Amino acid sequence: MRRLSIWFGAALLCCALQGLAEDATPWGADYFPNTLLTDQDGRQVRFFDDLIKGKVVVVNFIFTGCGDSCPLETARLRQVQQLLGERVGSDVFFYSISIDPLSDTPQVLKAYAERFKVGRGWRFLTGDKEQIDALRRRLGLFIEGVDNGRSRDHNLSLIVGNQATGRWMKASPFENPWILADQLANSLQNWKAPSSEQSYVQAPDIRPPSSGEELFRTRCAACHSVGPEDGQGVGMRNVGPDLLGVTQRRDRAWLSRWIREPDRMLAERDALALTLFEQFNRVAMPNLRLSSDNTDSVLEFLEQEARRQGVFEQAQALDDEAAIAQ
Template sequence: MPRLCRLLCLLLVMLCLPCSLPPTPAQATPWGADYFPNITLLTQDGDKVRFFDDLIKDKVVAINFIFTGCGDSCPVETARLRQVQKLLGERVGQDIFFYSISIDPYNDTPATLKRYAQKFAIGPGWTLLTGEAADIEQLRRSLGLYIEGLQNGRSKDHNLSLIIGNQATGRWMKASPFESPYILADRLANSLHNWKTASAQHHDYSQAQAPQIRPPSAGEQLFRTRCSSCHTLGDAEPGATRAIGPDLLGVTRQRDEAWLKRWLMEPDRMLAEKDPLAMLLYAQYNQLAMPNMRLGEIEVSALLSYLDEETQRRQTPSAQR
């Protein structure tokens, strides 16, 4: 009996002692300082920062790689992230951070990046960065966003490179810049925060503000993925920040069809030729060049048909619908 009492007492003492539990998966992430290169980068304001220590450690982030001389995918990525930043509001810069890193550091100086940020009206919490070419290549490789054949910021097959993640939890995912801004905002604001309290208020980015879901035509799908990051279609909100490009409602009735088709297929060439209307649009919209989306004739026809049908639908009085 005394022996039993001693065993019970020993058990009670052991239960009262503090114990060290193994780290949870959220705490034991392999994506830490030993994995990411802690390279030095320069911000658009000329400040030196360390990639791991200053930019991503314990943060939820969206990272993409651009160069300011890009005439196709980079402006679309930037415009899409601008929409996401608008949806997230003040949270960008508080618990969510955006980083755009140049892959053409020879030409993209801090001053060049600052002008680029001003053209796109990039807000607080979104930092543009440049650095040494070898360091940036190493960083792209570690993030799984490197593409072979890239030289001095130019590639025959430019990589659409957007990755979002939470360094503290080790959750990272690649994303398409053509993705819906509501879905990207929801992933950054909710999914990636995981165990964190995302906000005192609940924001339903993916449903409350999203367009009504219905099977889209080929033209509508092209507009949503390729055009809507820069253009509205008669649905600009009163007092909203001006879009990067003109509203397209009625454009098929205002512009010559042949001009529109060529503008959609080779805007870079028309600007190089100093087409009068192309130059006027360039001047009106903050000298942001229309990107070449590499659309074919069938895609252009589908897009123009959708713009014409949507114009007809929205301009028809409700009593006649």
């Protein structure tokens, strides 16, 4: 997969499932393929009968060899899973289906799920490629010329819905996790009733973002926090390291290249890159295809956050104390 140009929306996009025949039973067994799939534990299941029938679900398509957006997509959905808590596996179910089933065996998928520390209620699935492609087409998650092209690009949408009520929505995997969690917990549970006045999950107040913060929130925040004000230490964003004060701890040129070319730096066996890779459960930093200007904006935001949260002042105070002690 080579780009992140599809479905960067801030809100869920309602859509009709593509190709629905008028004489088919809407959103029922006559519509959905009952594709045979195998999960990460080697259990065989049918897509309609076992996975979505009568349930509120999230369905997306990934491949574990992806070096850019799939890890980010998985990390973002992991945030949604944590926000929903015990409801995942009882009220809401997550399914990630491989588009590269020849490589993504159940064992490979299980290792991938373990690296991201996903919890109960989330299955990673593989099966026959032609049948999976047919399922993607039926769900409206297959784009001709993209998903069947020579590159490894694929549609970056996911679909969420309640099969029992027939309410389905296409969403961006880079959606704000609080919004997506609220949709799954509230409005999808009964399409005839509005969401409750008290949201299941409350999003924090957000300041008007700079361009660097917008990039950070959409590309980086699935894996990284920026200090305790941004959820450091609560487990929701610990796929990668907390980045508060990182512009002070790391060389600027190294940071810039690491953001733009993490895959190349790992391939070159950069010492610090390898250390971070091992330290954070061997989850590779994805290449998000950011330009030099994009990278500068992200680093500027991180520096501004460090100043706003007093990191530089704290470091200076420690240096002063050390100097006095000597």
